Amino acid sequence: MLRRRGYQGALAILSDDPDLPCDRPNLSKDFLAGKVPEKWIPLKSRKFYERRDIDLQLGTRVEWIDTDGRIVRTADGREFPFDRLLLATGAEPVRLPIPGADQDHVRTLRSFADSRAIIARAEQAKTAVVLGSGFIGLEVAAALCKRGLKVHVISRDERPLEKVLGPELGDFIRQLHEEKGEVFHMKNSIACVGAGEVTLDDGSRIPADLVILGVGVKPRVSLAEGAGLKVDHGVIVDEHLETGAPGIFAAGDIARWPDAISGETQRIEHWVVAERQGQTVAENMLGARQPYRDVLFCWSAHHGVSIRYVGHAQGWDALEIDGDIAARDCLVRYRKDGRTAAIAAIGRDRQALECEAEMESGRR
Amino acid sequence: MTSNASDDRGPDLTQGVTLADFGGRPLLRGHVGDDAVVLARVGDEVMAVGASCTHYGGPLDKGLVVGDTLRCPWHHACFSLRSGEAVGAPAFDPLPCWQVEREESASRCPGRSRPRRSRCARRWPSRPSGS
Numbered sequence A: 001m002l003r004r005r006g007y008q009g010a011l012a013i014l015s016d017d018p019d020l021p022c023d024r025p026n027l028s029k030d031f032l033a034g035k036v037p038e039k040w041i042p043l044k045s046r047k048f049y050e051r052r053d054i055d056l057q058l059g060t061r062v063e064w065i066d067t068d069g070r071i072v073r074t075a076d077g078r079e080f081p082f083d084r085l086l087l088a089t090g091a092e093p094v095r096l097p098i099p100g101a102d103q104d105h106v107r108t109l110r111s112f113a114d115s116r117a118i119i120a121r122a123e124q125a126k127t128a129v130v131l132g133s134g135f136i137g138l139e140v141a142a143a144l145c146k147r148g149l150k151v152h153v154i155s156r157d158e159r160p161l162e163k164v165l166g167p168e169l170g171d172f173i174r175q176l177h178e179e180k181g182e183v184f185h186m187k188n189s190i191a192c193v194g195a196g197e198v199t200l201d202d203g204s205r206i207p208a209d210l211v212i213l214g215v216g217v218k219p220r221v222s223l224a225e226g227a228g229l230k231v232d233h234g235v236i237v238d239e240h241l242e243t244g245a246p247g248i249f250a251a252g253d254i255a256r257w258p259d260a261i262s263g264e265t266q267r268i269e270h271w272v273v274a275e276r277q278g279q280t281v282a283e284n285m286l287g288a289r290q291p292y293r294d295v296l297f298c299w300s301a302h303h304g305v306s307i308r309y310v311g312h313a314q315g316w317d318a319l320e321i322d323g324d325i326a327a328r329d330c331l332v333r334y335r336k337d338g339r340t341a342a343i344a345a346i347g348r349d350r351q352a353l354e355c356e357a358e359m360e361s362g363r364r
Numbered sequence B: 001m002t003s004n005a006s007d008d009r010g011p012d013l014t015q016g017v018t019l020a021d022f023g024g025r026p027l028l029r030g031h032v033g034d035d036a037v038v039l040a041r042v043g044d045e046v047m048a049v050g051a052s053c054t055h056y057g058g059p060l061d062k063g064l065v066v067g068d069t070l071r072c073p074w075h076h077a078c079f080s081l082r083s084g085e086a087v088g089a090p091a092f093d094p095l096p097c098w099q100v101e102r103e104e105s106a107s108r109c110p111g112r113s114r115p116r117r118s119r120c121a122r123r124w125p126s127r128p129s130g131s
Helices: A025-030 A046-052 A110-124 A135-146 A167-179 A222-226 A271-285 A349-361
Strands: A011-014 A054-057 A062-066 A072-074 A079-081 A086-089 A090-091 A126-133 A151-154 A184-187 A189-191 A197-200 A205-207 A210-213 A218-220 A246-248 A256-257 A299-300 A304-309 A318-322 A328-335 A340-347 B025-030 B035-042 B045-050 B064-066 B067-071 B078-082 B087-088 B101-103 B106-108
Touching: A025 A110, A025 A135, A046 A054, A046 A072, A054 A126, A062 A222, A072 B101, A110 A135, A110 A210, A126 A135, A126 A205, A135 A151, A135 A167, A135 A210, A135 A299, A151 A205, A167 A184, A167 A299, A167 A304, A246 A271, A271 A299, A328 A349, A340 A349, A349 B064, B035 B064, B067 B087
Parallel strands: A011 A054, A086 A246, A126 A151, A126 A210, A151 A184
Antiparallel strands: A062 A072, A072 A079, A090 A218, A189 A197, A197 A205, A299 A304, A304 A340, A318 A328, A328 A340, B025 B035, B035 B045, B064 B067, B067 B078, B078 B087, B101 B106
């Protein structure tokens, strides 16, 4: 977006990931299931960055940010001066201290390399256990099931995705997975991981050639902290996504910014939000002073059923279901303080867009 | 997540369509040669852009016109109908644009306004008059 808006100066991306920036949603969906070739995963080729004079430094770990001196220093001793800086260090998967979880066959999923490693193991595996029934856990379960593994899902929750989507959609999603042969152990957890099986809190033992931990992520804020930026469950930014240090911005999973309507701060871990925030930061680096007010959109795929989610409901007073969930033709409204805070839709793509536009106009 | 190539191609837009062909809807999918094109009505104007979202190929004729933007029904990518620019992720690449000629009550697309290229920073020609 910087180049699109005419910025012609020096521009560098420093990433500790050795892979090209990639299409992260696909890592837990079609790519993991084996439906999409590896070459589709990088967002852009190396040539794309070269042609636009974007200095792409992969496998490069930044160690220190000097906000006064306006210099970034890498672990290998190089320095990158800056006038404008975007921190988009993302989040890393939570690794619970479960005995035996440090073995090779216990994996998390965040990066392209993680996804490839899971695929490599899945090709040799017959059984898998997924810990977690959030978006990532369930999508990984579905992908491994599609690859022919026998999958068990273990979760502390009563229902999958209940806190985000409510009990009706939670039950429906569980059913979609169970119909394909996945087995759920809710209100449970893993007590320890053996060589080829896991033992649950209730004592049951489940064969597991592969164990995936999908129990959430935590934002990578140590660089921001080290730089003296304000950090409180995320890097604190204003409505323009700028930190307290002028010209230094944060976006994506690490950024905590004020919601336009409620004034409360929020930090969102969704792909489209991260990308859109990056685009807004580019405009604001060039002086646009654009508040970030995009309505949250995310989607999740469960054995061929796509759920679209618009808005952000941190809890709700009332939940209204229009249509028929079982028929895969429904719109669920999550209402709080008299307004629709969010919707989830299946088979109602146009309506989901209309709800997004309504929420957007409510913010102008 | 690929576009459905076996859908009805819609009218040949080089032959012209009338406002009635829109059936009261703001979007009409048709084709120019082998290219799938969607016409979008914005107020009194008619604009023409590629019909497949540049993210995963979603059907833009089933999307939503908001102001002078077009949003994809699959993952809500947002495009400018005036320039084709992908102004809101998850799409990054622009849609091709076609010129629209208005003849009394008909709109037709005589041809591409520029050759298809896969690089950004394209220059978009000014819009033809007549809307």
